[in-house]
Amino acid sequence: MSAERVIEISSLNKSFGDFRVLTNVDLSVSLGERIVICGPSGSGKSTLIRCVNGLEQFDSGHILVDGISLEEPGGVDRVRSEVGMVFQQFNLFPHLSVLDNLTLGPMKARGLSRTDAEALAMEYLERVRIPEQARKRPRELSGGQQQRVAIARSLCMKPKIMLFDEPTSALDPEMISEVLDVMVELAQEGMTMLVVTHEMGFARKVADRMVFMDGGEIVETGTPSAVFEAPKSERFRAFLDKILQH
Amino acid sequence: MTRTTKLWLALFGVLFVAGCSGTSGAWGWYVIDPSTAQGQSNIRFLVGGFWATILLSLIAAALSMMIGLLVALPGMSSNRWVRLPSRIYIEFIRSIPLLPMLFWVFYGLPVVMRSLGFPITIDAFWGAIITLAISDSAFTAEIYRAGIQSIPKGQTEAARTVGLTYSQTMRYVILPQAIRRILPPLANQFIYIVKMSAFASVIGMQELTRRANELVVTEYRPLEIYSLLILEYLVLVLIISFFVRWLERKMGSDESR
Numbered sequence: 046m047s048a049e050r051v052i053e054i055s056s057l058n059k060s061f062g063d064f065r066v067l068t069n070v071d072l073s074v075s076l077g078e079r080i081v082i083c084g085p086s087g088s089g090k091s092t093l094i095r096c097v098n099g100l101e102q103f104d105s106g107h108i109l110v111d112g113i114s115l116e117e118p119g120g121v122d123r124v125r126s127e128v129g130m131v132f133q134q135f136n137l138f139p140h141l142s143v144l145d146n147l148t149l150g151p152m153k154a155r156g157l158s159r160t161d162a163e164a165l166a167m168e169y170l171e172r173v174r175i176p177e178q179a180r181k182r183p184r185e186l187s188g189g190q191q192q193r194v195a196i197a198r199s200l201c202m203k204p205k206i207m208l209f210d211e212p213t214s215a216l217d218p219e220m221i222s223e224v225l226d227v228m229v230e231l232a233q234e235g236m237t238m239l240v241v242t243h244e245m246g247f248a249r250k251v252a253d254r255m256v257f258m259d260g261g262e263i264v265e266t267g268t269p270s271a272v273f274e275a276p277k278s279e280r281f282r283a284f285l286d287k288i289l290q291h
Numbered sequence: 292m293t294r295t296t297k298l299w300l301a302l303f304g305v306l307f308v309a310g311c312s313g314t315s316g317a318w319g320w321y322v323i324d325p326s327t328a329q330g331q332s333n334i335r336f337l338v339g340g341f342w343a344t345i346l347l348s349l350i351a352a353a354l355s356m357m358i359g360l361l362v363a364l365p366g367m368s369s370n371r372w373v374r375l376p377s378r379i380y381i382e383f384i385r386s387i388p389l390l391p392m393l394f395w396v397f398y399g400l401p402v403v404m405r406s407l408g409f410p411i412t413i414d415a416f417w418g419a420i421i422t423l424a425i426s427d428s429a430f431t432a433e434i435y436r437a438g439i440q441s442i443p444k445g446q447t448e449a450a451r452t453v454g455l456t457y458s459q460t461m462r463y464v465i466l467p468q469a470i471r472r473i474l475p476p477l478a479n480q481f482i483y484i485v486k487m488s489a490f491a492s493v494i495g496m497q498e499l500t501r502r503a504n505e506l507v508v509t510e511y512r513p514l515e516i517y518s519l520l521i522l523e524y525l526v527l528v529l530i531i532s533f534f535v536r537w538l539e540r541k542m543g544s545d546e547s548r
Contacts, residue, residue, distance in 0.1 A: 138450075202454055
């Protein structure tokens with residue numbers, strides 16, 4: 046691909062004691078590319094995307110995000126200002142209203158006035174279709190609504206890249222689609238996305254590239270149509286059989 | 292006020308009044324009989340210690356909460372060399388009994404300071420405050436640590452990914468949530484400080500206990516005077532309890548999860 050490389054991961058290694066979580070992982074992501082990472086639990090997929098914004102440290106290798114190295118002094122903070130993240134457990138701030146959850150970052154980290162930050166927050170709440178919940182506390186919202194607030198909270202920081210760490214795994218089945226819809230829209234607007242998920246329908250719809258991980262390694266990558274039709278590796282085939290059989 | 296507290300207060304009141312009315316036998320309530328001039332002046336003398344005890348406890352508790360936080364935060368660092376001084380402070384300070392520490396601060400600290408070229412004098416009031424604050428800070432530090440560590444890690448991660456610095460994360464995300472959880476143990480510590488402030492009497496601080504001691508020496512009615520003294524602490528502690536309950540309700544009303 047000739048487009049601008051926004052994430053460059055090379056020979057990444059990480060272990061917890063004797064357990065190797067990541068082994069020689071290489072991955073580069075172009076601007077606007079949507080990548081879906083899947084694999085069995087413990088395969089290192091969450092750890093990999095958590096390395097991208099410095100939530101996890103790695104033992105060796107390099108990560109460049111938009112040309113900024115995570116190892117350089119202040120690099121982690123600069124990278125985080127360009128990278129948004131959505132968590133499995135939403136991680137909204139329970140003591141703040143939905144609106145304050147969204148304005149905290151823009152006001153404290155970007156120095157926006159309250160008026161500007163609230164205008165920005167309302168704009169994104171409209172986009173995730175829950176502006177009427179602005180004054181509520183997170184716990185008064187359904188799981189799907191909370192996750193949409195979490196997405197809006199990340200977008201308020203105007204990130205270049207969005208990381209999604211199993212965004213629908215903690216949701217009741219009937220709420221999954223409302224979150225995926227928001228993510229599909231985001232993808233259609235051209236956001237660069239790294240998504241760890243088992244939602245294969247979503248992957249088929251938006252992914253430019255699928256990455257299958259197992260045992261801390263990237264086993265296979267390819268376009269969704271190619272890998273769903275004919276996975277090259279036995280492990281990926283077995284994994285897909287398991288999650289697609291019902 | 293719970294029913295039990297009311298009952299105990301009533302019992303105390305009845306005993307007190309009954310004691311005041313009779314001047315014979317083992318009881319000699321006349322020393323603090325509000326109907327006589329001598330009794331009134333004695334009561335005024337005893338109750339006059341309230342302000343010193345309250346002021347002493349408040350300042351010491353405020354300092355202890357500040358020092359405790361400053362000790363607790365590095366104590367949770369991932370770097371063991373940053374953690375170490377905090378651990379040493381806590382283990383060392385909380386192993387020193389209050390009374391020896393009070394003596395050391397009151398009699399010893401000025402000597403140390405003078406030899407270092409800072410000729411300061413420490414009066415009983417500040418000596419007591421410094422001792423209570425430092426002694427208590429080791430405990431508040433552990434309370435803070437427990438409170439902060441009880442907040443899920445995802446809160447810090449979410450805060451950092453929306454661009455907050457470490458101190459902003461603490462200030463706007465972690466501490467507001469932690470403070471609700473640690474309010475009850477912090478209140479306990481405050482009550483503890485109020486009670487331990489009685490030790491200030493031994494270095495001559497004119498608080499509740501000192502005044503009671505002085506009156507006992509002149510009147511020689513320890514039973515009645517110390518009974519009133521206990522009652523005085525009970526009143527103080529009950530006031531604190533009510534205030535803390537109110538605070539908990541106020542904070543709890545907009546509580547999370």
